[in-house]
Amino acid sequence: MFKVLVSDPISDLGIQQLVDASDIAVDKKPGLSEDELVAIIGEYDALLVRSQTRVTAKIMEAGKQLKVVGRAGVGVDNIDLDAATQRGIIVINAPDGNTITTCEHTFAMMMAVARHIPQAYMKTVNGTWDRKSFLGVELRGKTLGVLGMGRIGSEVAKRAKAFDMEIIGYDPFMTEERAEKIGVKLASVDDIVRNADFMTVHTPLTPETRHMIGRAQFEVMKPGMRIVNCARGGIIDEIALVDAVDQGIVAGAAFDVFEVEPPAEDHPFLTHPKIIVTPHLGASTIEAQENVAIDVSEQVIHILRNEPFINAVNMPPIPANLQSILQPYFTLGEKLGSFIAQSTEGAVTEIVVGFSGELAEVDTQPLTRHIVRGVLAHHLGTEQVNVVNSMHLAKVRDVNIVIQKSHASKDFTNLVTVSLRTKKEERIVAGTLLTGYGPRIVQIDKYPVDVTPEGNLILISHNDKPGIIGRVGTLLGNNDVNIATMQVGRQLVGGSAIMVLRVDKGTPKEVLDQLIRMPELNTAKEITLF
Ligand SMILES: NC(=O)c1ccc[n+]([C@@H]2O[C@H](COP(=O)([O-])OP(=O)(O)OC[C@H]3O[C@@H](n4cnc5c(N)ncnc54)[C@H](O)[C@@H]3O)[C@@H](O)[C@H]2O)c1
Numbered sequence: 001m002f003k004v005l006v007s008d009p010i011s012d013l014g015i016q017q018l019v020d021a022s023d024i025a026v027d028k029k030p031g032l033s034e035d036e037l038v039a040i041i042g043e044y045d046a047l048l049v050r051s052q053t054r055v056t057a058k059i060m061e062a063g064k065q066l067k068v069v070g071r072a073g074v075g076v077d078n079i080d081l082d083a084a085t086q087r088g089i090i091v092i093n094a095p096d097g098n099t100i101t102t103c104e105h106t107f108a109m110m111m112a113v114a115r116h117i118p119q120a121y122m123k124t125v126n127g128t129w130d131r132k133s134f135l136g137v138e139l140r141g142k143t144l145g146v147l148g149m150g151r152i153g154s155e156v157a158k159r160a161k162a163f164d165m166e167i168i169g170y171d172p173f174m175t176e177e178r179a180e181k182i183g184v185k186l187a188s189v190d191d192i193v194r195n196a197d198f199m200t201v202h203t204p205l206t207p208e209t210r211h212m213i214g215r216a217q218f219e220v221m222k223p224g225m226r227i228v229n230c231a232r233g234g235i236i237d238e239i240a241l242v243d244a245v246d247q248g249i250v251a252g253a254a255f256d257v258f259e260v261e262p263p264a265e266d267h268p269f270l271t272h273p274k275i276i277v278t279p280h281l282g283a284s285t286i287e288a289q290e291n292v293a294i295d296v297s298e299q300v301i302h303i304l305r306n307e308p309f310i311n312a313v314n315m316p317p318i319p320a321n322l323q324s325i326l327q328p329y330f331t332l333g334e335k336l337g338s339f340i341a342q343s344t345e346g347a348v349t350e351i352v353v354g355f356s357g358e359l360a361e362v363d364t365q366p367l368t369r370h371i372v373r374g375v376l377a378h379h380l381g382t383e384q385v386n387v388v389n390s391m392h393l394a395k396v397r398d399v400n401i402v403i404q405k406s407h408a409s410k411d412f413t414n415l416v417t418v419s420l421r422t423k424k425e426e427r428i429v430a431g432t433l434l435t436g437y438g439p440r441i442v443q444i445d446k447y448p449v450d451v452t453p454e455g456n457l458i459l460i461s462h463n464d465k466p467g468i469i470g471r472v473g474t475l476l477g478n479n480d481v482n483i484a485t486m487q488v489g490r491q492l493v494g495g496s497a498i499m500v501l502r503v504d505k506g507t508p509k510e511v512l513d514q515l516i517r518m519p520e521l522n523t524a525k526e527i528t529l530f
């Protein structure tokens with residue numbers, strides 16, 4: 001039974017599929033401190049959060065069983081991604097479910113700041129009928145600058161057109177074609193700051209976007225600018241903004257997010273007459289909360305059940321068409337990695353992965369992760385290594401990964417070759433998928449073979465002499481080790497050769513020792529592939 005901990009308020013309806021799953025038990029414990037989480041996280045396989053829970057390295061260190069942290073929302077700045085990657089914990093988010101809701105909140109804030117709605121409301125409910133102090137401005141005909149034209153920024157731009165606004169946008173990944181399609185004029189940050197009447201930010205908070213609107217930008221800003229931030233606190237320098245409002249450069253600002261949340265009691269935004277605020281409510285609608293909870297729950301179920309999943313933040317995404325090409329090779333890749341690691345002695349220094357045939361035409365990085373996982377799991381344990389951290393673990397252990405691609409594949413449509421270099425030796429194993437038969441090992445070192453990579457195997461290297469196969473069979477039979485299949489590979493009659501036996505159960509060490517002592521037999525290794 002998998003255990004899932006929900007540590008922030010997340011829609012009950014959204015997580016219903018987790019609650020209904022017969023192999024999953026869900027505990028809801030919102031509002032725990034870091035220490036309280038550390039104390040209990042060890043028993044959980046998955047943790048579901050919004051932005052309140054700070055998922056620190058300490059929590060992940062204590063989460064010995066933790067396979068996935070699911071963020072019911074977009075921003076993962078509350079999750080230590082490096083720590084998660086190092087421990088092989090998959091971090092997923094729900095990037096699409098709250099786009100429209102946050103876009104609509106941006107408009108609510110933009111109109112509220114244009115028409116002084118919160119200030120007017122406060123005065124009215126406090127008994128003052130003041131119609132003079134709150135002269136607003138129209139959106140019509142104004143220029144809106146959008147910084148960050150991703151999901152939310154693009155939706156904001158689309159809706160701004162309905163208000164007859166001119167939209168100028170900046171995003172390093174925005175092409176002319178896309179800008180034209182959504183009716184946005186591409187501009188620089190400087191153009192936006194100098195020319196817009198309203199400005200709204202929709203970027204993540206990164207070292208590059210931190211204070212991207214600061215003193216230097218306020219100095220050249222078009223006077224009377226109104227600014228909205230429903231993205232992340234810190235994109236706009238809060239102190240510099242307050243000064244710019246006081247100097248009359250900025251006519252008003254609407255902030256849903258703060259550099260530190262919740263803000264300190266004496267934060268200048270909280271008392272400033274021209275700055276309006278909401279407590280990080282951008283994603284807080286019934287619809288968005290259901291959407292993000294449904295999305296994240298679905299993916300958590302897939303991850304716990306070892307099924308393909310999407311939206312991993314600490315792993316490059318695999319496009320659907322690539323996933324369908326590579327998916328069938330993932331198991332083969334791990335088995336090849338595991339096979340070669342078990343058959344090779346010495347500390348691993350280099351893994352050379354070769355892809356030939358059609359596989360050479362596509363991005364094989366996701367498959368490489370599986371192969372490297374297969375190699376490292378033999379040394380570090382299957383619990384420690386997964387496809388999230390396999391490349392990282394290889395790097396920190398100074399294991400060099402080399403990729404080779406060749407468009408031609410002599411005998412097979414696709415061939416995956418793994419060479420392992422250790423301080424002692426170098427070995428090669430190659431495999432393919434045979435239509436109708438599944439994964440096959442088709443080469444071990446220089447010998448062609450046809451081995452199903454599954455179950456208990458014994459890999460023997462010997463000299464090709466009459467009688468040796470019989471002697472091996474007799475010894476195993478005498479020790480109650482039943483041979484299911486046997487493959488022999490050789491290059492020259494009488495030369496060196498290999499034998500791969502599939503046996504019905506594990507082979508005792510003393511039997512392997514007896515095999516090794518046989519005349520004309522050089523090595524015998526047990527390999528287990530499940
Ligand atoms: N207030 C809330 O409750 C709330 C809700 C949802 C999302 N958000 C936040 O809103 C922001 C946008 O979310 P999204 O879903 O649109 O994300 P997104 O990833 O779809 O879009 C972000 C865009 O910012 C762009 N960008 C990155 N660096 C930039 C830079 N230096 N200058 C200009 N553009 C840059 C990216 O290219 C991308 O297109 C995120 O910070 C997210 O966490 C807040």
Ligand SMILES: O=C(O)[C@H](O)COP(=O)(O)O
Nearest residue numbers: 050051052073074075283
């Ligand atoms: O990044 C997000 O999705 C938003 O900031 C929403 O955060 P929340 O889930 O804590 O409301």
